[in-house]
Amino acid sequence: MKPLEGQVALVTGATRGAGRAIACSLGEAGATVYCTGRSVRGRPATGQRPETIEETAERVTAAGGHGIAVQVDHTVEEQVEALCAQIRREHGKLDVLVNDVWGGDELAEFGEPFWKLSMPKGKLLLERAVTSHIVTSRHAVPILLERDRGLIVEVTDGDSFGYRGNLFYDLAKMSVIRLAFAMAWELRRHPGITALAITPGFLRSEAMLDGFGVTEGNWRDATAKDPHFIASETPFFVGRAVAALAADPNVAAKAGRVFSSWDLAREYGFTDVDGRQPHWGEYFEKTFGPYRKADEAAYASWRDGPMDLAAPDWPKE
Template sequence: MTGASRGVGKGIALGLGEQGATVFVTGRTEVGGPPTTPLDGTVQGTAEEVTAVGGRGVAIACDHRDDEQTKRAVARVAAETGRLDVLVNNVWGGYEYFWDGTEFWLEQGFWTVPIDRWDAMFQAGVRAHYVTSAAAAPTMVAQGSGLIVNVSSDAAGKDDAGVPYGVAKAATDRMVACMAHDLRPHGVAAVSLYPGLVRTESVLRAAEYFDLSDSESPQFVGRAVAALAADPDVIRHTGQVVRSADLGRQYAFTDLDGRRPGTNDKPFRL
């Protein structure tokens, strides 16, 4: 589980932990280390919470902009467990403008956007997803099963998403389709996952700008991944875009409050 110190990545780790999974979580923010954002959360903290909800959390400090760190992290998982059932690529870059003082709302047109934002999204996002997947694929191919999930966004199909972000997410989706072509004969599935509006730490800090009435918790996204991982016929989804809200209806799971986001359902009770 990459990029899991906080946000969607942490929520996915917890969703897998709920099902008793051993979850190796990676991130740059360590207990006692220098802050990487002004937001709370560390890779060790996420691992502890995974264990608390019923799984086994293992923290690996890793900066996925460094290919060698990525390869070492994947090799450690394979060495310690002998297999790799699910890889979730969530790490991303280019969000620094949310806390570095950049008045990004003044950017009107792609020509006003710093070039390094493109580089950050493709290096810490698209490239990191590719390198981690390439490192994990041999283990999955050898065992004849596995699931790779790339966290993406419907920005991939929106013309108003901003050029760097929209192109990077479209590249992520296309990468999944091509990976799925290579992996299908080996019984390994690859999908792009679109969460809805997720109540991450960043979103909650700016809650006045969002309509959260039909939003989802980070852990709901985790339950979507857990449902896919538990599906013996998950290969039918390979190469596709799947949405967390649609998976909630298909696999009949709910959010922490009993609701199914994306439907405006009333709280669900057994």
């Protein structure tokens, strides 16, 4: 029996990149996976990228699970409500929620100081990359609460406290880590539901490979343009990390924190699709020096066990 057989997952932003690989990895472990995004066949939503949610769902099924494609704009609450109603109607439960919506590639103005940034672009980036996660959790988590069990995964970029090169981009990715912490805190009296954040390393996504003019077969050629690409990983590395977390009966001990594909690979023993175990954290420290993790304070508050369930209730007015 596969470790996630019988489980139902929702992966938002599953059109390509990490979202697609996470959906496929959950399918490989036996799950039924709702794959959502805006791009469907014949109607791409982000530039000229060819990937679609239907293709992702087909890959989930081919991997051994059951993929279900649903076109959803996760910034539109009515569409998210309809999606969650569909999941409840068709399966009556939800075991795994992965918030991976991004949609900000064309909006992040890297190289510009914050006082020169476009406010409309910045607001839209935050709506897509942060508000969409909140809207989805608002309507999907009540399905988890009905059985008082499940996993919520917030996908971010980087586990460090360091600056990510653009004010809105940095704010979005750090906010996602904080969302995991905040949800874990508010779920502390529901120990069967775990919220956490996860990051891939230097990702060899479809768009990244195209940008370097290489394929997965000759990706090392891209190191001529960027030597750091040698420490990169496929999207399936973080996909397998999420599948391992979903199958871990002790995942509650990880509530509220941010984890990396490379550290989880060593903990759970999985590899990337090419058999490697790239470790972006070690490569980064060797190349650029030590860095502090974004959740050090949170980790210190419950490093001896899961989140303190005896914490006092919220103050009443």
